[in-house]
Amino acid sequence: MSAYRGLILDFGGVLTTRMSLIGEAFERAEGLRPGAYLHALDEHPEGVAVYAALEVGDATQEEWNRVIGGILDIDPTDLMRRALAHLHPEPQIVEAARRARAAGIKVAMLSNSFGVEPYNPYEDKGLWTGFFDAVILSEREGVRKPSPLIYRRALEALDLSGPECVFVDDRDENLPPAEALGIRTLHHTTDPTATATFLNALLADRTPAGPDR
Template sequence: MAPSYRGLILDFGGVLTTQMRLNGQAFEQSEGLSPGAYFRALGEHPDGVRVYADLEVGLATQEEWNRVIGGILGIDPTDLMRRALANLRPEPAIVTAAQRAREEGVKVAMLSNSFGLEPFNPYEALGMWGDVFDAVILSEFEKVRKPSPTIYQRALDALELTGPECVFVDDHEANLLPAKALGIRTIHHTTDPGATAAQLEALLVRPAA
């Protein structure tokens, strides 16, 4: 039986890549920071929360993020985003599942809240740019970020598909709810890429004869 879905939408950090928390912990160690300092700077410090939200929708540059987060942490801000993401790697199981789906004729899109592109483009650095996807939807270009329903609709529009024709994978459960409201089949990716890849294979890849 042919797959019933025609589109696959994938989050970047933590889905197409290794876990963001593990990357952040490695960054803290490399910079000599106390455990949890980086995550507090991003998610609890008012200036950190603000500049990250602004970066994601194109209201702040990556260099502004570098300066603010570097200041909060008390470390050199030079090219900080590159250093902060230095331990991210493509997640082989998910990347392979996406490639197999695409070979089946499924359209594949990346939907990411942006990390900024200059001076460091993390998508290009990990080989997830150019013609790897049928569509790339970045929040800084859309001026809106997940979990706003608007950005999911724009992903569907970019693929020229409807919600019920697509599958969406994200590692944050809150980001799945707006997709569900559009009729998109959702998968909550946790810490087992093999399990997520198996779900994608079952939904999107035609069984061998």
């Protein structure tokens, strides 16, 4: 039996297609220059601010649509849906999560939120009702990764301690606060096979020796 009792997974980029690929596909679909969308999210002051506010529930998804649409000079109508049109569940990671849950390991999703109204990407991609034992969204918690508080909220939701859990995220900066709580971490990069192999090892009576920190 696995030594772990809880598995905590990030949404975008872990349970789904890599976010960089999603951004590139969106840029092509909208006729934007390469890198324009990611620049709007990660470097433009207004884009960074509205995304941070959306993640903690201080801005609505429609406000995000308007700001990001304005920065990119494109139609803001239903922009989040269009931006995530090429986001799809990653089959190997999803299957590993299903296997873990079938084996009695509690599975949670911990996501810095994209918002859920008017477009709910979690529901749209089939990763919502009934799939997880707990869903921890930053907009509901009023705090986002990498704040230590949101990891504690995830442990509380699972009713488990840090050393009983494994956390997988595609952003390296989100791992140290989890490690500080005793959670085993895995930095998911570009290889879903390697990550799925690591997660499947949780079902065996041994400590996974996968590509963790």
